[in-house]
Amino acid sequence: MNPRFVVAKVTGAIGTLAFVLAFNFFLFRVVDDNPVDNLFRGRNLSPTQIASLEERFGVGDPLALQFVKYVRQTLQGDLGLSIKSSRPVSDVIMDSLWPTVWLVGTATALSMVIGTLLGIHAAWKRGTVTDSSATAFSMITYSMPDFWMAMVLLAAFAINLRWFPTGGFEDAGSTATGLSAFLDQAHHMALPAITLTLGYIGEYMILMRASMLDTVSEDYLQLARAKGLRDTEVRRRHAVPNALLPLVSLSALNFGYVLSGAIAVEAIYSWPGLGRATFNALEGPDFPVLQGLFLLFSASVIVANLLADLLNGYLDPRVRLS
Amino acid sequence: MTEAVLELRDLHVTYRAAGVDVPAVRGVDLTIGPRDTLGLAGESGCGKSTIAGAVLRLLPRATRVEGEILLEGQDVLKLRPGKVRAVRWTTAAIVFQGALHSLNPVQRVGDQIAEAIETHARTRSRRTTTARVGELLERVGLPARRRREYPHQLSGGQRQRVLIALALACEPALLIADEPTTALDVMVQAQVLSVLEDLQRDAGLALLFITHDLSVLRSSCRRLAVMYAGRIVEEGPSGAVFDEPRHPYARALASAFPTIGDPASRYRPSGLAGDPPDPTALPTGCPFHPRCPVVVDDVCPSLDVRLRPAGPAREAACVHVGGDDDG
Numbered sequence: 001m002n003p004r005f006v007v008a009k010v011t012g013a014i015g016t017l018a019f020v021l022a023f024n025f026f027l028f029r030v031v032d033d034n035p036v037d038n039l040f041r042g043r044n045l046s047p048t049q050i051a052s053l054e055e056r057f058g059v060g061d062p063l064a065l066q067f068v069k070y071v072r073q074t075l076q077g078d079l080g081l082s083i084k085s086s087r088p089v090s091d092v093i094m095d096s097l098w099p100t101v102w103l104v105g106t107a108t109a110l111s112m113v114i115g116t117l118l119g120i121h122a123a124w125k126r127g128t129v130t131d132s133s134a135t136a137f138s139m140i141t142y143s144m145p146d147f148w149m150a151m152v153l154l155a156a157f158a159i160n161l162r163w164f165p166t167g168g169f170e171d172a173g174s175t176a177t178g179l180s181a182f183l184d185q186a187h188h189m190a191l192p193a194i195t196l197t198l199g200y201i202g203e204y205m206i207l208m209r210a211s212m213l214d215t216v217s218e219d220y221l222q223l224a225r226a227k228g229l230r231d232t233e234v235r236r237r238h239a240v241p242n243a244l245l246p247l248v249s250l251s252a253l254n255f256g257y258v259l260s261g262a263i264a265v266e267a268i269y270s271w272p273g274l275g276r277a278t279f280n281a282l283e284g285p286d287f288p289v290l291q292g293l294f295l296l297f298s299a300s301v302i303v304a305n306l307l308a309d310l311l312n313g314y315l316d317p318r319v320r321l322s
Numbered sequence: 323m324t325e326a327v328l329e330l331r332d333l334h335v336t337y338r339a340a341g342v343d344v345p346a347v348r349g350v351d352l353t354i355g356p357r358d359t360l361g362l363a364g365e366s367g368c369g370k371s372t373i374a375g376a377v378l379r380l381l382p383r384a385t386r387v388e389g390e391i392l393l394e395g396q397d398v399l400k401l402r403p404g405k406v407r408a409v410r411w412t413t414a415a416i417v418f419q420g421a422l423h424s425l426n427p428v429q430r431v432g433d434q435i436a437e438a439i440e441t442h443a444r445t446r447s448r449r450t451t452t453a454r455v456g457e458l459l460e461r462v463g464l465p466a467r468r469r470r471e472y473p474h475q476l477s478g479g480q481r482q483r484v485l486i487a488l489a490l491a492c493e494p495a496l497l498i499a500d501e502p503t504t505a506l507d508v509m510v511q512a513q514v515l516s517v518l519e520d521l522q523r524d525a526g527l528a529l530l531f532i533t534h535d536l537s538v539l540r541s542s543c544r545r546l547a548v549m550y551a552g553r554i555v556e557e558g559p560s561g562a563v564f565d566e567p568r569h570p571y572a573r574a575l576a577s578a579f580p581t582i583g584d585p586a587s588r589y590r591p592s593g594l595a596g597d598p599p600d601p602t603a604l605p606t607g608c609p610f611h612p613r614c615p616v617v618v619d620d621v622c623p624s625l626d627v628r629l630r631p632a633g634p635a636r637e638a639a640c641v642h643v644g645g646d647d648d649g
Contacts, residue, residue: 219423223488225379226418227438228410237437238426259389317428317472 142202482563
């Protein structure tokens with residue numbers, strides 16, 4: 001790949017990150033001049049307590065000094081302390097990170113594969129029953145709000161049929177290890193994962209179908225057919241590789257939303273991930289945790305965006321070699 | 323008598339678009355012998371490219387194709403799908419027009435040529451295929467190493483030559499060149515034409531050359547057929563057809579090109595009034611009569627003239643041709 005292309009993209013990503021870092025700081029300062037007043041409004045605090053809280057948040061300092069401190073601490077990996085639990089924000093985030101990566105990562109990967117395959121087949125059999133039913137299915141699932149679908153599935157499969165637990169990461173007080181722990185967690189994850197997968201499929205299906213339809217009328221498919229290739233070979237070797245290009249960006253981009261993408265669904269299924277952590281922090285409100293989460297969410301989108309650009313550059317020779 | 327490489331017998335092709343039948347080819351007979359060259363000319367929409375698609379059965383599924391298409395004696399319209407695939411590219415190959423769009427943009431050009439070879443000869447080893455790809459590229463005047471490049475790295479003329487090399491991959495008996503020079507500038511067009519002519523001569527291919535540019539056909543084809551509204555309206559030796567066209571449409575097509583060395587023809591290119599006919603609502607009688615400069619008012623609108631003899635090895639479909647005034 002062209003080194004200048006890579007350098008340009010990486011520089012752009014670093015610049016965006018720096019902007020987000022600054023923006024994130026000022027966003028939470030705009031809310032109110034004094035977070036201590038704002039957070040503890042209406043509660044009786046002694047002047048000493050206020051002073052100590054202001055000391056802890058560095059509120060008394062001039063804004064510029066606060067900003068320098070914030071940047072320095074963030075770069076050192078220190079995201080401050082949670083107001084609610086007094087634990088370091090980074091610990092709160094790390095605890096919730098893996099459940100979210102598991103759940104949303106699985107759902108994203110599944111929906112990507114299923115949606116893309118559905119889109120390929122629908123477009124290749126355009127106008128048939130296969131096409132119209134796949135398209136209808138995608139439109140319906142795509143337009144359903146995820147919190148609504150989560151509640152419907154919860155009511156049907158967890159409460160009425162009792163096939164799945166109603167929520168949580170594993171059985172309460174579970175001491176299982178190894179395979180049985182994994183199976184227990186998978187059992188808990190099934191419903192939220194199905195909810196998210198259904199919600200995500202439509203986007204991939206609809207985009208892949210449209211992209212395939214653009215490709216189907218290309219002259220090089222006619223040439224591939226004229227060469228004597230089978231229909232499936234024409235599709236697999238010539239149509240799909242070209243039609244996939246626009247999807248690569250979308251997919252890589254969507255991996256950036258893995259961390260932040262399931263706030264409602266995690267809250268409904270009591271899944272102890274970043275979404276629920278966000279939900280809890282909003283209830284507080286626990287601004288240091290929110291600030292840390294926002295920074296993480298933005299960073300993951302920016303990094304995913306960078307990867308999308310680089311991947312697209314690698315896959316499309318027209319981008320890679322120009 | 324040697325068997326014809328391609329013989330069309332009363333070929334009819336009817337597209338179906340939005341529930342309406344669109345007759346694109348309406349009874350065409352053509353014969354191309356081994357090593358023979360035939361030029362097929364006509365304006366856009368006259369059905370000439372449809373014939374190319376019909377020969378390899380590449381037309382949309384809803385299209386009705388009737389008559390006979392004999393490729394080396396076997397009727398491709400009666401073949402099973404598997405046999406059709408086997409015939410494609412081995413018996414007849416097409417040099418497509420779109421130098422820009424006919425190659426897959428994300429595959430190396432060498433791989434696209436190799437794919438054709440491997441599809442029809444699965445026993446070949448990778449190495450002999452690669453060597454063969456290099457050889458094919460060199461035959462069209464490109465260095466073998468360029469097989470590693472992607473279409474966008476080649477110029478229009480180079481891409482067109484890749485398409486020619488690709489068409490030769492399985493040593494077909496018949497090459498159908500469908501407007502192979504249309505998108506190219508004149509100098510490159512001349513290069514591509516000479517490559518095509520050399521190959522035709524050296525490899526002993528039969529060539530069906532489709533274009534709207536009659537002047538290109540004069541030098542590269544032995545015989546010439548002019549199509550109008552889905553039918554051949556004139557056929558004969560290319561020099562004779564080009565220099566002394568008998569059908570008024572062929573005459574208009576031939577005089578649309580300025581004669582080199584004759585400034586008068588450059589400043590007064592004689593075009594043809596009117597638009598090509600709508601295939602879903604063809605004029606009655608001779609389909610050309612609304613645009614014809616020599617229309618006979620009480621005959622042409624009602625008489626659908628078929629091809630009739632018009633001189634040595636020539637035929638034309640016009641009331642003015644044949645009988646005593648044929649000379």
